[in-house]
Amino acid sequence: MNKHQLPDPPERRVRIHLGIVPKHNLSRTFSQDSSPGLDRQYKINLEKEQSSKTEQNTIEVYTDGSKSKTGTGSGIVCPELNMRISYPLGKNNSVFQAECVGITTAAIAMTNRKVMNNKIIINSDSQTVLRSLASSSTTSNLIYDCHNALETLAASNDITLRWVKGHDGNPGNEAADSLARQATTLKVVGPEPIVPIPFSEYKTWLHEQTQREHSQLWANAKDCKQTKIAFPNLNQQLTNKLLRLDRSKLRKVVGIITGHSSLNRHLSIIGVTDSPLCRACMEKNETPRHVMLECTGVTEQREISLGSPATFPEVLSNLGGMLGFWNELGWLE
Numbered sequence: 257m258n259k260h261q262l263p264d265p266p267e268r269r270v271r272i273h274l275g276i277v278p279k280h281n282l283s284r285t286f287s288q289d290s291s292p293g294l295d296r297q298y299k300i301n302l303e304k305e306q307s308s309k310t311e312q313n314t315i316e317v318y319t320d321g322s323k324s325k326t327g328t329g330s331g332i333v334c335p336e337l338n339m340r341i342s343y344p345l346g347k348n349n350s351v352f353q354a355e356c357v358g359i360t361t362a363a364i365a366m367t368n369r370k371v372m373n374n375k376i377i378i379n380s381d382s383q384t385v386l387r388s389l390a391s392s393s394t395t396s397n398l399i400y401d402c403h404n405a406l407e408t409l410a411a412s413n414d415i416t417l418r419w420v421k422g423h424d425g426n427p428g429n430e431a432a433d434s435l436a437r438q439a440t441t442l443k444v445v446g447p448e449p450i451v452p453i454p455f456s457e458y459k460t461w462l463h464e465q466t467q468r469e470h471s472q473l474w475a476n477a478k479d480c481k482q483t484k485i486a487f488p489n490l491n492q493q494l495t496n497k498l499l500r501l502d503r504s505k506l507r508k509v510v511g512i513i514t515g516h517s518s519l520n521r522h523l524s525i526i527g528v529t530d531s532p533l534c535r536a537c538m539e540k541n542e543t544p545r546h547v548m549l550e551c552t553g554v555t556e557q558r559e560i561s562l563g564s565p566a567t568f569p570e571v572l573s574n575l576g577g578m579l580g581f582w583n584e585l586g587w588l589e
């Protein structure tokens with residue numbers, strides 16, 4: 257795991273493990289030059305109640321991050337410096353990354369413009385990013401880069417990072433949000449990803465991809481006819497419920513779903529009984545579906561445990577009632 261140590265406590269040389277190739281003992285050291293007593297050269301203000309009054313000669317910068325179906329992007333706005341930046345990140349990055357890159361980009365842009373000897377307030381609505389920067393260490397390269405960009409700017413300016421509530425009518429925050437949303441639609445310059453894709457995004461993508469392929473395989477499958485009546489589509493919630501059942505209940509439910517149970521239709525197929533007909537009504541084949549949905553011979557038991565279900569999936573949504581119904585009949589014992 258990458259671990260960058262932010263300068264806390266001061267005047268201590270801290271070994272920073274990049275962690276990319278730990279076997280080779282790849283590590284980096286940086287020295288903490290700030291005055292004793294200061295953790296970092298910039299301040300972070302996370303307070304919820306903040307004065308909206310800004311001192312004169314203060315440069316106010318607003319940054320924001322956004323994610324949409326088309327991409328991720330950062331927005332930076334600063335009226336005093338006539339600065340408006342829409343910075344696209346790419347499709348698979350996270351809002352956290354976009355928020356962080358917004359602050360980094362703002363700091364780098366101001367350093368490049370040689371902004372010096374100013375009091376600068378950088379406003380962000382991302383508590384997570386500000387808290388990460390306020391922490392004494394980080395495992396995120398992005399936060400580490402952001403910290404370094406802020407340190408460079410803070411060498412010749414008085415910097416405060418300030419939390420502002422997002423989507424709260426603050427004009428600066430609204431403007432940065434608008435630029436960030438615009439950035440999500442812009443084409444990334446150069447090959448993606450320009451910022452490494454976070455593991456959480458990989459996980460989400462992999463999960464969605466797997467679900468899609470699984471659904472397609474299931475929809476196109478020609479076998480498992482019985483099970484398909486019970487599970488016309490993938491149902492993760494029901495699967496989780498089934499997996500929590502004890503072995504004996506699960507055996508019964510699987511028998512009901514697949515039709516491979518001790519009911520007459522299945523027993524006649526495997527040659528154990530002569531007739532597939534239902535023992536209660538003697539009219540239709542004795543299948544789980546017939547007994548639970550149609551059979552006129554067990555109407556009373558069905559009403560008590562299941563009500564009047566219309567479909568197999570509806571019965572399965574009431575697992576307790578379904579097991580109670582079969583216990584009452586005693587046909588699966």
Ligand SMILES: [Zn+2]
Pocket residue numbers: 534535536537538539540546547550551552553
């Ligand atoms: Zn029947």
